[in-house]
Amino acid sequence: MASTTAPSQPGCGQAFPINLLAAERLREAAELLAHQDDNPYRVAAFRRAADAVAALDTDLGAIFAEGGIDALDRIPGVGPRIAAALAELARTGRWIYLERLRGSAGPLDVFCSIPGVGPALAKRLHESLHVETLEQLEAALHEKDVRVPGIGVRRLALLRAAVGQMLARVRAVRTRPADEPDVAMLLDVDREYRTRAAAKTLRTIAPKRFNPRGEAWLPILHTDRGKWHFTALYSNTARAHEIDKVEDWVVLYFHSDAGGEAQRTVVTETRGALAGKRVVRGRESDCYAVYEHPRADAR
Secondary structure, three states, rough: OOOOOOOOOOOOOOOOHHHHHHOOOOOOOOHHHHOOOHHHHHHHHHHHHHHHHHHHOOOOOHHHHHHHHHHHOOOOOOOOHHHHHHHHHHHHHOOHHHHHHHHOOOHHHHHHOOOOOHHHHHHHHHHHHOOOOHHHHHHHHHHOOOOOOOOOOHHHHHHHHHHHHHHHHHHHHOOOOOOOOOOHHHHHHHHHHHHHHHOOOOOOOOOOOOOOOOOOOOEEEEEEOOOEEEEEEEEOOHHHHHHOOOOOOOOOOOOOEEEEEEEEEEEEOOOOOHHEEEEOOOOOHHHHHHHOOOOOOHH
């Protein structure tokens, strides 16, 4: 494999377009994280990685094609987390994590990246199927009685195939954590986010969606718990706005230094024994245990 050793001074390598793009995106992420009061060590790590990538004398795309994420991870200054970001950029030209920091990650942009899908069809998919992500779109398209205005059976089959191919590429570079934080920790981050958002002590970003005036209203929290790093935001989705749950539903994104990212949504339960309590969707049974036996170290 071609050498991935970076020269001692950043910028002295050849100007490979993907390398310059990746370095620019890493520096932008560092600036946004710094502005959003994230851990300064993480900010510094993004800046070091940007310098290392800019100084490479080998094309990032070639490194990834030949050796995968492991080869990217071996670049000096690049760990597993940033290697996954570089792989995503190399394969798709996008970095969803950065788009989230910008407040610009939205389903219409994602759906428009599907071959053959333009803005009008992306909007129809979003509004008729009530989906926000590629994974949700894939599931909806495979439902037995799925119908999208203006899409016939043949085009629906082509769309299923295109989404499946896209997800196969994305899944190749976006790994999930081998484990995830316990529910008590997720609820604690949710508590911190909602408390600080209410007190207006968090930085805010201007989401692209449902924000015609471009106002910076969406609070964002970056925080650590042990090996886990969290980013928390209110759910700025069509469904949350539709039923007036924007400031109730909190989306938690989390990853560890080993790489991989996942997310959970925390809501106020409206039914059953947990009615009125904050619960983690998909982990309700664990929430029962937390409320019956509160953890002594929960803040």
